[in-house]
Amino acid sequence: MPQDFPAPLPRTRLYEQVADQITEWIARNGLGAGDRLPAERELASRLGVSRATLAQALVALEVVGAVEVRHGDGTLITGRGPREISADVRAHADRLPAVIEARDALETKLAALAAERRTEDDLARIDAALAAMAEDIGSGGRGVEGDEAFHAAVTAAGHSSLLEQLMGTLAELIRESRIESLSQPDRPQTSLAGHRRIADAIRRQDRAAAAAAMHEHVALVSDVALLTDR
Structure with missing residues (x-):
């Protein structure tokens, strides 16, 4: 008897992909706790996404504690590992x-x-x-x-x-x-x-x-x- 096909892979939402890009960019550039991300306009340009999508990804990263948004002071990195962040972003949405x-x-x-x-x-x-x-x-x-x-x-x-x-x-x-x-x-x-x-x-x-x-x-x-x- 033929085996059942595996369950479909979950669809990765765009903001999740962008959150992954941000954490990978942080790792490649050797950034850590206390470092600031570039301004949203610059970061969106570097990643090739709209500012709206970037903002959504940053919110997802903020709610899982990967970044800290300070009014008037930009977005600061907390220093958590990228694999842990990716899993937490998806768990939060679920x-x-x-x-x-x-x-x-x-x-x-x-x-x-x-x-x-x-x-x-x-x-x-x-x-x-x-x-x-x-x-x-x-x-x-x-x-x-x-x-x-x-x-x-x-x-x-x-x-x-x-x-x-x-x-x-x-x-x-x-x-x-x-x-x-x-x-x-x-x-x-x-x-x-x-x-x-x-x-x-x-x-x-x-x-x-x-x-x-x-x-x-x-x-x-x-x-x-x-x-x-x-």
Whole structure:
């Protein structure tokens, strides 16, 4: 009897190929931790790809910790090995849908609980996170730290120790999806507006509105290039 054909090879997405090119270029040039990559325009030209594709590859490298993007200071190399990076980039893209699904389930519930249980101290913490995010975005940043602080404040306002522990187990994976989402064009301002709707519903103690606003926000997070290019 003839043997079955092997399973089809997985399709390598363009940004993955570019991420591989970048790590190979880093290795060939002997670059290591603390060295900077060339400006995006120059690097895209050297690699022969569009700046949009390059940006997507750099985001993928950032979320797996291969590079660090500093606002106003360029992209720094962390010094990890290229084989490890390539595997992590693919693993990140593969697990992203499950992370977003878990976020939706947990954070939608937490937003509803926050609307019911929040204290004045909780509201102050939420407002401080919104202000930090707005300030960072206003100066040209992505608002990653403020975004993280906002979701932590909403989680705390839910006053559910078990759900807070579950969120803690997902923290690093959620940070990956946060960086990816906030790196999309015009996404930081859109995300900030969504956060404000969540905060307003929590302030009004409207459970249904808070849950709906959080669900809408997490749905926005799922609209990322690493998934739409699959």
